[in-house]
Amino acid sequence: METQIAIPLQRARAGAAATARGPLGLRPWLLVCRALGVSSVAPPPERVVESSSAVGPTPLAVNAAAALLVAAGAASANLAGYEWAPALFYGAVALLLAPIATVLTLPSVKRSDRIAMVLIATIGLYLLRVIRGPIVFLGHDEYLHWVTADHIIERGRLFDVNVLFPVGPSFPGLEIATAQVAQMSGLSVFAASAIVLAAARLLFVGCLYLIYERIAGSARVASLGCLFYMGCSTFVFFDTNFSYESLALPLLTLALLIEAVARDLPFKRAVPYVLLFALAALALAMTHHITAFALAAILAAFVAVQIVVGGVRSVSLQLAATALIGAVVPIVWSRAMGNPGEAYLGPVFENGFGEVMRVLHFGSSGRKLFTADDGAVAPLWQQSLLIGSVLLTSLALAFGFFRTLSLARLFERLGAAAGMRAALARANPRLIALTMLAIAYPLSIVFRLTRSGWEIGNRIGAFSYLGVAIVLAALAAGVLQGTSPSRLRAAAIGAVATLLVLAGIISSEGPRILVPARYQVSADAASIEPMGIETARWTEAWLGPQRHFVADRINSLLLSGFGRQLVATTLQQGYDAGVVLVAKTFGQNERSLLEKLGIDYLLADLRLTTGLPVVGSYFDGGAADAMLSAPPLPAALLKFNAEAGVSRVFDNGYEVIYDVRAISGRR
Amino acid sequence: MAGAKTLEAALLALAAIAATAWASGGGAIVRTVAVAPLVLFLPGALLVSLVAPRRPFTFEFCVLALGASLAADIVVGLVLHGIGALNPTGWGFAATIMAAGALWRNRRSLASFARRGVTFASLLTRENGLRMAALAVVAALVTSSVALASYGARQHRPFAYTELWLQPFDGASPQRVLVGVRNQEEATVRYGLELLLNDRTLVRWPQFDLANGQQRVEDVPVQVALPPEGRLEARLYRLDEPNLVYRRAWLSAPAQGE
Numbered sequence: 001m002e003t004q005i006a007i008p009l010q011r012a013r014a015g016a017a018a019t020a021r022g023p024l025g026l027r028p029w030l031l032v033c034r035a036l037g038v039s040s041v042a043p044p045p046e047r048v049v050e051s052s053s054a055v056g057p058t059p060l061a062v063n064a065a066a067a068l069l070v071a072a073g074a075a076s077a078n079l080a081g082y083e084w085a086p087a088l089f090y091g092a093v094a095l096l097l098a099p100i101a102t103v104l105t106l107p108s109v110k111r112s113d114r115i116a117m118v119l120i121a122t123i124g125l126y127l128l129r130v131i132r133g134p135i136v137f138l139g140h141d142e143y144l145h146w147v148t149a150d151h152i153i154e155r156g157r158l159f160d161v162n163v164l165f166p167v168g169p170s171f172p173g174l175e176i177a178t179a180q181v182a183q184m185s186g187l188s189v190f191a192a193s194a195i196v197l198a199a200a201r202l203l204f205v206g207c208l209y210l211i212y213e214r215i216a217g218s219a220r221v222a223s224l225g226c227l228f229y230m231g232c233s234t235f236v237f238f239d240t241n242f243s244y245e246s247l248a249l250p251l252l253t254l255a256l257l258i259e260a261v262a263r264d265l266p267f268k269r270a271v272p273y274v275l276l277f278a279l280a281a282l283a284l285a286m287t288h289h290i291t292a293f294a295l296a297a298i299l300a301a302f303v304a305v306q307i308v309v310g311g312v313r314s315v316s317l318q319l320a321a322t323a324l325i326g327a328v329v330p331i332v333w334s335r336a337m338g339n340p341g342e343a344y345l346g347p348v349f350e351n352g353f354g355e356v357m358r359v360l361h362f363g364s365s366g367r368k369l370f371t372a373d374d375g376a377v378a379p380l381w382q383q384s385l386l387i388g389s390v391l392l393t394s395l396a397l398a399f400g401f402f403r404t405l406s407l408a409r410l411f412e413r414l415g416a417a418a419g420m421r422a423a424l425a426r427a428n429p430r431l432i433a434l435t436m437l438a439i440a441y442p443l444s445i446v447f448r449l450t451r452s453g454w455e456i457g458n459r460i461g462a463f464s465y466l467g468v469a470i471v472l473a474a475l476a477a478g479v480l481q482g483t484s485p486s487r488l489r490a491a492a493i494g495a496v497a498t499l500l501v502l503a504g505i506i507s508s509e510g511p512r513i514l515v516p517a518r519y520q521v522s523a524d525a526a527s528i529e530p531m532g533i534e535t536a537r538w539t540e541a542w543l544g545p546q547r548h549f550v551a552d553r554i555n556s557l558l559l560s561g562f563g564r565q566l567v568a569t570t571l572q573q574g575y576d577a578g579v580v581l582v583a584k585t586f587g588q589n590e591r592s593l594l595e596k597l598g599i600d601y602l603l604a605d606l607r608l609t610t611g612l613p614v615v616g617s618y619f620d621g622g623a624a625d626a627m628l629s630a631p632p633l634p635a636a637l638l639k640f641n642a643e644a645g646v647s648r649v650f651d652n653g654y655e656v657i658y659d660v661r662a663i664s665g666r667r
Numbered sequence: 668m669a670g671a672k673t674l675e676a677a678l679l680a681l682a683a684i685a686a687t688a689w690a691s692g693g694g695a696i697v698r699t700v701a702v703a704p705l706v707l708f709l710p711g712a713l714l715v716s717l718v719a720p721r722r723p724f725t726f727e728f729c730v731l732a733l734g735a736s737l738a739a740d741i742v743v744g745l746v747l748h749g750i751g752a753l754n755p756t757g758w759g760f761a762a763t764i765m766a767a768g769a770l771w772r773n774r775r776s777l778a779s780f781a782r783r784g785v786t787f788a789s790l791l792t793r794e795n796g797l798r799m800a801a802l803a804v805v806a807a808l809v810t811s812s813v814a815l816a817s818y819g820a821r822q823h824r825p826f827a828y829t830e831l832w833l834q835p836f837d838g839a840s841p842q843r844v845l846v847g848v849r850n851q852e853e854a855t856v857r858y859g860l861e862l863l864l865n866d867r868t869l870v871r872w873p874q875f876d877l878a879n880g881q882q883r884v885e886d887v888p889v890q891v892a893l894p895p896e897g898r899l900e901a902r903l904y905r906l907d908e909p910n911l912v913y914r915r916a917w918l919s920a921p922a923q924g925e
Contacts (some may be wrong), residue, residue: 058801065808072812076819115726118880127809131816158748176744178739181706184762185699194700199707199733206730247737254734261727272718276735279714281737286745531826534851542834542847631739645897647918652830652851662919 042653053101058118068094072131074514081517089514093505094498096124096270097230102494104223105481114223115209122205123231124645125501126198129240132514137190138525140615142242143557144168149175149189153182162558163572165649170337173287174247193242200250201240205229209255210468214260215431224473224497231389231500232465233507234458248288249462250560252295255280255326259299260430269320278329279320285333292330292461299323301436306428355450368451370510372614382506389503390445390497397438397468400475404435435465448507458508472500512614521631522613526552531535535603535655538561543601543649548666550577552618553601555655559603568597570622578624582632586639594664601649604637705762710743711735713769739765777843827852831903831914842889844918847902849882858913859904862887865897874906893920 012402071092076087100117103109109117137143145163151160152175159169174196182192205226213222229235239246247468257279262273285292303323306315334340370386378386441464447457476493505513512526520526535559539547545564549556556567568577577597580590593599608618609631617625618632638645640658650657661667698759709733743761747753752760800859830849835842850856860872870887900917 011680058798061805062801062808065805065812068812069808069815072815072819075816079819079823084768113728127812130813133818134813152753156753158745158752158753172744173741177706177740178774179753180740180744180758180762181699181702184702184706184758186695191695195703195707196737203734203737204732207734210727210730250734251738254731254738257731257734267911274732276714278744280738282901283741286741377689405669456807514819515823517823517825526817529823531824531828531851534830538830538832542832554819646918648916649834649918650830650832651914651916652828653914654826654828659918 002284007020031189032584033108037045055099055121055510056446057113060103060117061099061120063099063521064096064120067092068124068127068131070095071128075131078514079517084645086513089503090505093125093128093502095500097121097227097490098494098498100494101227101497102225102487102491104131104220105476105493105497106479106485106487107220107483107491108485109220109223111219114219118209118223118226120204121227121230122201123198125236126201129197129237130194132237133525136168136528138515139243139527139555140240140524140557141430142193143242143561145175145242146189146193147560148172149178149182149193150561151601152176152179153189161572163566167289167340168244170340171244171286171288172284173251173649174242174244174507176286177247178242178621184294186473190222197242197246198245204239204250204253207250207257208466208469211253211257211260213266213472214471214537215428215434216474218477219471220477221473224476225469227469227497228464228472228476228500231497231504232391232461232469233463236505238509239462241653244288245291246461247290248284251280251284251287251584252291254321255284255295259302259319259322261540263316265318267317273421273536274318274321274325277294281325281329283332285330289334290459292333296323296330298433298437298463298466299326301433302430304431305436309429309432311452339509349456349649351453353453356446356453363571373512376511376614378506378510382510385499385503386399386506389500390508393468393472393500395444396472396475397441398480400471401435401438403478404471404474405432412490431470434467434470437464438471439467440464441468443449446591482651519607520614521611522553522615522618524554526614528558531652531654532558532605533652535652536565538650539563539565539601539657548598549601549603550580550597550599552578552581552605552608554614555605556620568599570620576619576622576624578619578622579627582618582624582627582636584633584636584639586643591663594660597664598666599664600659600661600666602640602660604640604656604658606634606656608632608652609634675802701763703843705766706740707736708732709736709766709769710739710762711737713765713772714739716769716772750759824851824853825856829858829903829905829914831858831901831916832900833901833916833918835918844887844889844899845884846887847882847884848877848903848914850879852875853879855879856904859909860885861904863900863902864889865894866900869899893918895920 014557016022071089074085074089074092077088092377100121100277104114104117106135118475124666127637132138137146144162145168147164148160148162148168152171152172157383158172158176162168177196178189178193181187181195182189185192187195208229209222209226213219216222216225222513234245239249258277258280259272262270262277265273281292299319300323302314303319306319370383390392432435440460444457444460444464447453447460450457476497480493481489511525515525516524521527532555538558539549540563547565549567550558551567556569559567568575570576575593575597577593577599580593580599581602583590611631618628619625638656639650640660643663645661645662647659648656649659671822682691708729708734711734712728713737715728736776743765744753747757747761750757773774828851830847833845834845834847844862846860847860848858848860850858855876855878857874857876858872859874861868862870869889870885872885875883889899898917898919900915902912903914905913
């Protein structure tokens, strides 16, 4: 594979010189390309040496493991309240990645060593997630999926209602795989999910490497592409959450890899691969709606570029078949499930696009950058690194975009061939399509500037980085390092790549990279602590499971996960029962709501009165949150003390559970 | 050829052992080690070897096998749901069939791979020894990292507190009640507890100690019927502040007319 683009430097230079000749001495478009960084129209010369690499993967594995120990020390130190711990944690990430990035940049590294190093980096970064949350789920969405997995295990069937996450059971791929491991091994859902997610992570990076290698024809570009992808804000933590994207993205890359393998075969031999593709597409459609449609869009882009560069007849049957399957399967699955994604995603996209338009017309100031909803501001070094990384990535994209197109042989052929049509026909349409995908990166940044569009931007990032990563890799391998054996230059490029990964983590987690010592109000990882968990477990032990509860955002998660209770949610019931808790008085409206929703118990968490919610809402962002411009009053949460017929069955000084069955008519 | 036959037999035996390990009720770690290839590799290996019969064991084969396994697991889960067998037995049958098929399908590749490959003599090289030692160091460091992080997380308790609860014994009428106290104050605490009916003391436990993590549950018969809007209340005191009610819980009778 490595020898495919191993063009001697002299030949590349001669080719460049030849293409430069013309009526004016230089072709005008070539001048533009050169100005944009396409210094040679040939693909990046790659010195392929099958001798031992300068540094093998073994010492890098030891280094990565040592870095993980430092990271674990930092995580524990942070829980003990040491303020320097997050910086040490980021330092450990740099220690883990920088040597690998440096070696991957060097030209004379064996393919097998590159693969080993990429996998070491992948496993190392995955273990950061384990170190960060080693005993319980920390992410909001993880609890939503845990409930679905629990239902599958307990009830032995799919598609049961999940009140926390009504759309979730329609896409149970991740939960099925986790339930299988849990049921066959006897592990908890938490431990089983760690195994499934580790496998998914390895699958994702393995597929990404092989796709890039097939498309770019270079092990170096492929390994650097994987490295740069790790700079995507979703890579290290968001897409390792127990959440459907974490398995969907690897399945998407699996489908793309199968398509890439099938592409090089005669159709008859490609048919079994098309069937394997259909299996992957079905599994993806069963796992996540948006990612399944993203696969369809990427394949459509492949077809479109193929048509542009080679005409309709150049589209192979296997590409047409995979594109068709990729489009039809998610539509059929969504229809079969009753199109649950429409109601769920519609408002998200509507609000997101609306706010982006307002920001673009200066009608809204968008999000306050680097500032959480509780007013906490990211440290200056993090702000600087983040801004620097966006600027650097944008700059690199501006230059690398054309460089990658030249790697796709587009410019080379345009320069050398007599006619544009013939030139285009020999271009690499998949690389061109992926390079075009990089254009979505600036779009994702714009979305991230807005409050309601942030989530869209975050998700776009995971797809746009498929293009961004290969563009950056082509730039690093082809222009910045080239064939130079200079370790200093490689170290500089490796350092930049490491900083981009750190910036991606900061962009995702910011100052909350580690679980803090101090409890914070409605802050997901910083709010999930043993007392709340024990209270949820108490409810299952003493009240029994499947009771109807009203609670705030965090306690709803804990009650559902650890207590196996049914919590009232606006998504499921259409009413925000949280208003009963935060209303200053307990009047007829509140009574009616309890009756209508058939509530058994209320959980009042007095810690909500101590601060603003870090994630922006105390409940699920509905009517109850609209009533609160300041923390709720303790008197409001405890107003049930004076109500006849309401029992106060549990009190730990911070949390109180009220039995309201006499009022709601449930007793 | 005899070696190949032996290997095939050994692999099939291994598959049988792996398949039965999960069913044997053994420890979770043993079962996990047995289950991992059954779930995450062998189903996909079967599919990939069916798609590409002559594909050797390469990095690409392994990646495709891992991915196809996950995809197959999901689709098999849907099928098991359809036939009402989405349970450990159903998973076990499906995984065993796919694993046996994968091993049988790849028996020749595996045999030639093994024949070409590894003997004890070839393992005992200096390079391999160093590599093994490095891997042992890596395993030790990674295990230590996760253990250190887990220890830190388990020790982290931002709140010290005491739970008090009161429950009807039968879950409905308060003729007998359970009153419970659990100490999570990170130290032994001396408590006093009383049970009152409409502010009149029914029972008192003037003094008892609970160590951190310890709980005490009392089953109390309540002979007096709870009047409408009456309240049966438990009050907990810490004896270092005996005049302050530390925790309160109560059961209320429904208001009249409810």
